[in-house]
Amino acid sequence: MTTPASSATLSATRSLSAMDLLKRYGIWLVAAAVMLVLPKLFTSGAALTTMCLMGIMIVFSLSYNMLLGQTGMLSFGHAVYYGLGGFLAVHAMNGIAGGKLPIPLPVVPLVGGVMGLVFGVIFGAVSTRRAGTVFAMISLGLGELIASLSLILRGFFGGEEGITANRTKMLTLWGVRFGPQIEVYYLIAAWCFVCVIAMYAFTRTPLGRLCNAVRDNPERAEFIGYSTQMVRFITFCIAGFFAGIAGGLAAINFELMNAINVSGGQSGTVLLMAYIGGIGHFAGPILGAILVVLLQVFLSDLTGAWMLYFGLIFIAMVVFAPGGMAGLIMLHLPLAKRGNLHRILPWYGLMAIPAVLGLAGLIALIETAHHQLVKTATEGPAMKLFGLSYASNTVLPWLLALALIAAGLGLGRVWGPKFASAFSDAAHGSK
Amino acid sequence: MLELVIFSTLNGVLYGMLLFLLASGLTLIFSMMGVLNFAHASFYMLGAYFGFQISQWLGFWVALVVAPVLVGLIGAAVERWGLRTVHKWGHVPELLFTFGLAFVVEELVQMIWGKLPVDYRVPPLLDFPAFELFGTTYPAFRMFMLLISVAIFLVLLMILTRSRIGLIIQAALTHPNMVAMLGHNVPKVFMMVFGFGSGLAAIAGVIAGPALVTQPSMAHVLGPILFVVVVFGGLGSLPGAFIASLLIGLIQTFAIAINYSLGDVLTAIGMARPMQGVLSDLWQVTVAQVGPVVPYLMLVLILVFRPTGLMGTRES
Numbered sequence: 001m002t003t004p005a006s007s008a009t010l011s012a013t014r015s016l017s018a019m020d021l022l023k024r025y026g027i028w029l030v031a032a033a034v035m036l037v038l039p040k041l042f043t044s045g046a047a048l049t050t051m052c053l054m055g056i057m058i059v060f061s062l063s064y065n066m067l068l069g070q071t072g073m074l075s076f077g078h079a080v081y082y083g084l085g086g087f088l089a090v091h092a093m094n095g096i097a098g099g100k101l102p103i104p105l106p107v108v109p110l111v112g113g114v115m116g117l118v119f120g121v122i123f124g125a126v127s128t129r130r131a132g133t134v135f136a137m138i139s140l141g142l143g144e145l146i147a148s149l150s151l152i153l154r155g156f157f158g159g160e161e162g163i164t165a166n167r168t169k170m171l172t173l174w175g176v177r178f179g180p181q182i183e184v185y186y187l188i189a190a191w192c193f194v195c196v197i198a199m200y201a202f203t204r205t206p207l208g209r210l211c212n213a214v215r216d217n218p219e220r221a222e223f224i225g226y227s228t229q230m231v232r233f234i235t236f237c238i239a240g241f242f243a244g245i246a247g248g249l250a251a252i253n254f255e256l257m258n259a260i261n262v263s264g265g266q267s268g269t270v271l272l273m274a275y276i277g278g279i280g281h282f283a284g285p286i287l288g289a290i291l292v293v294l295l296q297v298f299l300s301d302l303t304g305a306w307m308l309y310f311g312l313i314f315i316a317m318v319v320f321a322p323g324g325m326a327g328l329i330m331l332h333l334p335l336a337k338r339g340n341l342h343r344i345l346p347w348y349g350l351m352a353i354p355a356v357l358g359l360a361g362l363i364a365l366i367e368t369a370h371h372q373l374v375k376t377a378t379e380g381p382a383m384k385l386f387g388l389s390y391a392s393n394t395v396l397p398w399l400l401a402l403a404l405i406a407a408g409l410g411l412g413r414v415w416g417p418k419f420a421s422a423f424s425d426a427a428h429g430s431k
Numbered sequence: 432m433l434e435l436v437i438f439s440t441l442n443g444v445l446y447g448m449l450l451f452l453l454a455s456g457l458t459l460i461f462s463m464m465g466v467l468n469f470a471h472a473s474f475y476m477l478g479a480y481f482g483f484q485i486s487q488w489l490g491f492w493v494a495l496v497v498a499p500v501l502v503g504l505i506g507a508a509v510e511r512w513g514l515r516t517v518h519k520w521g522h523v524p525e526l527l528f529t530f531g532l533a534f535v536v537e538e539l540v541q542m543i544w545g546k547l548p549v550d551y552r553v554p555p556l557l558d559f560p561a562f563e564l565f566g567t568t569y570p571a572f573r574m575f576m577l578l579i580s581v582a583i584f585l586v587l588l589m590i591l592t593r594s595r596i597g598l599i600i601q602a603a604l605t606h607p608n609m610v611a612m613l614g615h616n617v618p619k620v621f622m623m624v625f626g627f628g629s630g631l632a633a634i635a636g637v638i639a640g641p642a643l644v645t646q647p648s649m650a651h652v653l654g655p656i657l658f659v660v661v662v663f664g665g666l667g668s669l670p671g672a673f674i675a676s677l678l679i680g681l682i683q684t685f686a687i688a689i690n691y692s693l694g695d696v697l698t699a700i701g702m703a704r705p706m707q708g709v710l711s712d713l714w715q716v717t718v719a720q721v722g723p724v725v726p727y728l729m730l731v732l733i734l735v736f737r738p739t740g741l742m743g744t745r746e747s
Contacts, residue, residue, distance in 0.1 A: 129735070130734075136526075137467075137730065137734060141659070142727075145724060148723045148727065149724060305538070307534075308535060311531050311535035314534070315528060315531040319513070322520040322524050
């Protein structure tokens with residue numbers, strides 16, 4: 001999201017060499033290639049489902065970041081547009097299958113998108129009149145409103161069990177029926193690719209730039225002559241559109257939509273994804289979506305306390321790295337430019353010692369506590385962690401875990417400042 | 432009908448006063464620090480669980496005193512070592528910090544006390560019917576809850592308007608910089624208010640626990656309603672929060688008692704009720720079912736037409 005000198009780029013556009021073109025668009029080619037090749041590398045069913053979910057969540061969290069990261073609107077009800085888009089897509093799929101309409105499946109996400117857009121227009125008109133806390137509270141109110149309605153209007157939302165559909169009953173083109181998951185993966189990947197490009201392109205338009213102006217300095221934007229309310233409204237509608245597409249993709253992927261998809265929990269998840277990834281950079285929410293889906297899928301297999309880890313990771317991110325993962329990566333940019341990255345590598349090696357000690361202690365503490373409190377009643381106190389077998393109701397493991405945490409914190413406190421000064425030397429000092 | 436009105440009013444006022452115990456702390460914290468504390472309802476839940484645990488060991492009356500003090504200390508610690516660290520990043524990270532905290536507290540509570548409701552009983556001393564009206568009894572514990580919450584409301588009012596610390600708090604609400612200039616330790620006042628607000632929430636938890644259900648979802652069920660109260664009354668306005676608490680308490684209680692739907696109204700005025708279509712449910716739902724939706728509708732409407740809330744003077 002840095003601003004290149006636009007006039008210089010304009011005059012240079014005509015004399016772009018093949019090299020420049022590759023430099024500018026190469027990243028998209030790489031992304032497309034990665035998306036094509038991934039299912040060949042990870043062929044298991046679980047991996048394929050995970051990647052489908054990632055594709056959906058990437059679109060969803062990027063659409064959320066149009067609000068939070070780019071326009072500075074903190075929304076607590078973004079799942080409304082995702083969920084409503086998904087529900088309409090499910091109803092559309094059932095309608096198309098029932099009426100034998102000549103509409104193929106790949107178009108269905110667009111139905112979700114249009115639904116998201118329509119509700120974006122309706123709710124945006126009432127909620128984007130103000131920014132800041134008032135906007136956040138209206139979005140929370142609207143989110144809770146729709147979430148409570150979803151349990152009441154059983155005809156549309158299907159109550160607790162939700163509404164199901166069958167994606168294979170659509171018009172088939174070129175023999176693709178979207179029965180197997182791999183075909184759905186490529187559908188999601190294609191939509192994800194197109195949406196990411198569209199949302200990136202949006203950040204480069206004058207409106208996209210205005211969004212940043214409205215986020216950073218609304219008074220000034222008003223003085224230049226732009227209506228900040230209009231900018232917020234349009235962005236809100238577009239974000240609703242992309243969230244609706246994500247919902248439509250989810251409807252196709254799961255062939256099921258239920259009240260959870262419009263709930264406050266889903267709105268919270270997308271906020272976590274965008275924030276953990278980093279709201280200050282376009283690629284941040286992509287990283288966040290990938291990480292959070294990975295955590296949801298794999299951490300929940302590894303440990304029963306995974307939600308606790310999830311919350312702690314989020315808090316740690318907010319406290320120590322408000323720029324998110326993308327922000328952490330961007331911190332290294334000045335170092336890379338000066339060719340100084342190698343100078344801090346030994347420091348990373350050193351800092352890994354307290355980090356590993358502290359984390360191991362924390363994990364041991366949480367796992368032992370989880371076992372003692374939740375599982376001991378049914379399975380007995382014997383447990384295994386890091387390849388060690390011990391009983392959770394003895395004192396020694398607890399003391400060891402606490403000692404590990406203390407050692408990690410102590411060493412971190414001693415080496416941390418030295419690491420920080422070495423880092424800033426490498427970033428700003430001589431080569 | 433009269434019976435219904437009297438009991439619904441009693442329950443509504445009681446629920447409203449409980450909401451006010453929570454909302455008063457929340458609105459004070461907001462107006463001083465500018466932070467909408469998502470974890471406020473979590474302190475209420477901690478109060479209920481601490482109250483349950485301590486009353487198992489030492490009895491309800493000890494719990495009523497000790498649990499709020501403990502939760503207040505936790506709240507102060509959260510402000511001192513959590514919020515104050517995040518403060519330098521701005522308001523959004525502060526808010527997200529409390530958001531994450533609410534998440535973690537719920538998980539911890541689930542881990543320690545289990546996912547099912549705990550058996551938090553009314554103390555035997557108060558386990559008798561207070562009075563009988565139209566053949567229906569009203570439990571004494573509910574009267575006790577009402578008494579406690581009204582007493583705390585009065586004490587709070589006295590502290591804020593009559594005591595020296597109350598004056599400093601009131602001044603810090605509107606002119607934090609000036610208060611700091613005058614030599615008061617504003618961060619310390621913040622910490623105390625945060626701890627005190629958490630303690631108030633915990634009192635609500637201890638006394639509401641036996642009457643309502645003590646379970647891990649109690650925080651995120653109540654949390655959004657609290658925001659409605661605080662925003663509807665006007666951010667930072669204690670009288671506003673008081674009116675909004677009672678209003679929402681009464682609306683929610685009365686809604687539960689009314690069993691009519693829009694379709695019934697149509698039938699009453701001689702029109703056929705629509706039975707077809709995906710939205711036909713709209714005509715079938717009763718007021719009782721719509722009850723939970725009403726507060727959010729109120730929130731959206733007041734923010735659209737009067738963003739400062741009922742008695743508020745500022746928007747954010």
